[in-house]
Amino acid sequence: MAECSEIGLLLGAFEDAELEPHEMQDVAYHLARCDACTSLLGDYASIGRELRSTVELPSLVGFAQSVQKRIDNLPVPMGRRVGRWFGRLGEQLNSGLAMGTAMAAVAALTVLVLTPYLRRSLSPSLGQALVKAPAVASQQLAAAARDVEAAPAAIAVAANAADSGELASDSHAVISKLEAEMPSVAVWTEPRSDTTVIWLPDQQ
Amino acid sequence: MTSTHRTLTVLLAVLFAVSAHGSAEAQNHPRLVEVRVDSVVASDTNGGVDVRLGHPMTRRLQGLFNYNTYRLVSHQNNHTKCGDILEFTLPGGRILHVQPRAVDGDMIVMELNLFDGARPMMTTDLKLRNNGILMIGGPRYEQGMLIISIGASSADPGPGSLNDRQVASPLGSRTH
Numbered sequence: 001m002a003e004c005s006e007i008g009l010l011l012g013a014f015e016d017a018e019l020e021p022h023e024m025q026d027v028a029y030h031l032a033r034c035d036a037c038t039s040l041l042g043d044y045a046s047i048g049r050e051l052r053s054t055v056e057l058p059s060l061v062g063f064a065q066s067v068q069k070r071i072d073n074l075p076v077p078m079g080r081r082v083g084r085w086f087g088r089l090g091e092q093l094n095s096g097l098a099m100g101t102a103m104a105a106v107a108a109l110t111v112l113v114l115t116p117y118l119r120r121s122l123s124p125s126l127g128q129a130l131v132k133a134p135a136v137a138s139q140q141l142a143a144a145a146r147d148v149e150a151a152p153a154a155i156a157v158a159a160n161a162a163d164s165g166e167l168a169s170d171s172h173a174v175i176s177k178l179e180a181e182m183p184s185v186a187v188w189t190e191p192r193s194d195t196t197v198i199w200l201p202d203q204q
Numbered sequence: 205m206t207s208t209h210r211t212l213t214v215l216l217a218v219l220f221a222v223s224a225h226g227s228a229e230a231q232n233h234p235r236l237v238e239v240r241v242d243s244v245v246a247s248d249t250n251g252g253v254d255v256r257l258g259h260p261m262t263r264r265l266q267g268l269f270n271y272n273t274y275r276l277v278s279h280q281n282n283h284t285k286c287g288d289i290l291e292f293t294l295p296g297g298r299i300l301h302v303q304p305r306a307v308d309g310d311m312i313v314m315e316l317n318l319f320d321g322a323r324p325m326m327t328t329d330l331k332l333r334n335n336g337i338l339m340i341g342g343p344r345y346e347q348g349m350l351i352i353s354i355g356a357s358s359a360d361p362g363p364g365s366l367n368d369r370q371v372a373s374p375l376g377s378r379t380h
Binding site: 172173174175176177178179180181182185190192193194195196197198199200201202 | 263264267268311318323324325326327328329330331332333336337338339340341342343344349
């Protein structure tokens with residue numbers, strides 16, 4: 001059993017319920033058998049009641065705000081202020097960069113979507129070129145066909161020009177059919193005058 | 205349908221109508237083709253060059269052949285519309301038929317038939333560039349060779365030009 005001297009030291013905390021559970025149990029077990037300590041606990045309790053009744057508690061209305069205000073008014077070290085400024089700047093840059101990226105993405109999408117319509121509406125020459133494209137393609141095909149048609153004549157021209165060391169590069173005439181009663185007919189083109197010649201050797 | 209689509213549709217319809225109208229106009233007014241035929245005798249008789257040939261023809265002949273004498277025998281000039289046949293009477297009883305068939309861009313599609321009397325000597329289908337010249341040579345004539353220079357050019361007739369212009373008979377020709 002604990003001595004009264006030990007229990008006496010714990011009575012104030014017991015009155016305020018500040019002891020550990022096993023200490024609270026020991027003190028309560030001792031008080032149940034010790035009238036002196038019980039009386040001393042009664043004295044502590046009466047003293048506490050007297051003190052609380054005599055002391056007027058200050059009003060706590062606005063206490064937190066006033067404390068925060070005083071904290072805010074405390075002088076901030078230069079290093080911390082510079083750090084805060086850089087922190088805000090970084091946040092602004094990050095937000096600005098994000099905003100700029102979003103705007104650039106929107107602009108790119110707008111350009112991609114609107115470019116075909118803008119080309120049609122703002123560039124009539126392009127539209128005309130698109131309208132003329134089939135005709136141009138057919139002309140190119142016709143030119144290619146003419147080149148193919150001209151191939152036999154060009155071969156004959158090259159064969160005949162070999163004697164003079166000249167080759168016909170262009171011709172004013174494209175011969176697609178040539179029939180003659182004589183067995184050999186010469187065809188050549190003179191490039192300087194762009195003149196095509198059909199030579200029919202006289203058989204008489 | 206948006207206003208842009210409506211505008212494009214109307215524009216395409218107008219273009220189609222204009223092109224169809226132009227095609228119909230072209231069919232109603234087939235293009236005229238002018239054909240020039242020069243008959244030249246080339247020989248080595250030291251006769252020089254006929255001044256009537258002109259400088260361009262002289263240079264062309266001298267660039268193509270090695271004769272020292274060129275004499276203009278006849279010059280014929282006629283025109284017709286595509287599909288008709290022009291007949292040219294050539295020296296030595298030869299006859300040349302020229303039938304322009306179409307004008308394809310800058311090329312004139314035509315068929316040539318050369319006859320020696322009633323006997324066909326040569327038939328050819330060709331495209332001759334506008335204002336281009338084709339020469340047919342080889343047949344003997346007098347002391348030399350006959351060279352036939354055939355030139356063709358197309359003219360845009362325009363509305364009513366066929367009625368306004370004097371079109372020679374397809375089988376007629378003028379000989380100098």
